[in-house]
Amino acid sequence: MVGYRSFVxxxxxxxxxxxxxxxxxxxxxEAGPYRGWADRVAERLAALDPEFRYANLAVRGRLIDQIVEHQVPRAVAMRPDLVSLCAGGNDLLRPGSDPDRMAKKLAGAVRDLRVTGAEVLLFTGVDPRDTPIMRRARGTFAIFYMHVRSIADLYGCHLVDQWSMQGLRDWRAWSDDRLHMNEEGHRMVAAKVCDVLGIECDDDWRRVWPPRERAASGVRRREDAQWVREHLGPWVVRRLRGRSSGDGLAPKRPDLGRFPDRD
Known part of the structure; x- marks a missing residue:
């Protein structure tokens, strides 16, 4: 089993x-703090090495250009053993996104990170075919994630393929906004990351959900209308105003430090 003493x-x-x-x-x-798959993986790595250090520079709403400009140089300067880089999801949700341009940006960032000697962890996204709005851009998503697979192969990166994770296609792995995973979704992703990295984990990413009753069409329509009103509508308004849910927010763990926090 490979050991990592630092993770960004x-x-x-x-x-x-x-x-x-x-x-x-x-x-x-609220603004946070949240746990998420990265903290869960860091907890596993910290259990293997008391000197383990961890930083999380991710901020909600960030586009790939912002991540490459602001987060990647900080990670390069930290020179950790392991870096995870997942970017592009917010770009793909915007009309006219260019997956080829995004891939070039991502490839340059990966190259800069790999030069430091760090191992890099990349991600494909979840297949959007079950999401009413996003499935219209399924081809664009697929093109970008094929680029991600190619970049991982070219630069010798670890790849977490969420497209193949059938358990994430169940809405029980997602929160009410249908854009962010809930605790169970993050738990599955953390298990997948541990599997890819060869780290022992008690959870299984190949989760099979128990059957549930099929909702009546009227119930589904009411749920969809509520989602549009409470989640999609505010998201569209923010985009039209050029605002982001992450405006004014700082990373939750900006420095590479001991984890969990201790003296």
């Missing part, structure tokens, strides 16, 4: 940990 996580809300409440009991409507 880069990205957006997925890596920040929305909506997996942290030990302080954060509510999804």
């Amino acid at each position: 996580a880069l990205g957006d809300s997925f890596t920040e940990g929305l909506n997996d409440p942290g030990p302080a009991g954060a509510h999804p409507a």
Whole structure:
């Protein structure tokens, strides 16, 4: 089993940990702190090495250009053993996103990180075919994630393929906003990351959900209408105003330090 003494996580809300409440009991409507898959993986690594250090620079709403400009140089300067980089999800949700341009940006960032000697962990996203809005751009998502697979192969990176994780296609792995995973979703992703890295983990990413009753069409329509009103509508308004849910927020763990926090 490979040991990592330091880990830096880069990205957006997925890596920040929305909506997996942290030990302080954060509510999804609050700024944090959240736990998330990266903290869960860090906990496993810390259990293997008392000198383990961890930083999480991810901030919700960040676009790939922002992540590459602001987070990647800080990770390069920290020179950790392991860096996770998941970027592009927010870009892909925007009309006219260019997966080829995004891939070039990602490849340059990966190259800079690999030069430091760090091992790099990349991610494909979840297949959006079950999401009413995002499935219209499924081809764009697929093109970008094929690029991610190619970049991982070219630069010798670890790859976490969420597209193949059937358990994440169940809405019980997601929070009410249908954009962010809940505790169970983050737990599955953490298990997948541990599997890819060869780290022992008690959870299994190949989760099979128990059957549930099929909701009546009227119930589904009411749920969809509520989602549009409470989540999609505010998201669209923020985009039209050029605002982000992460405006004014700082990373939850900006420095590479001992983890869990201790003297």
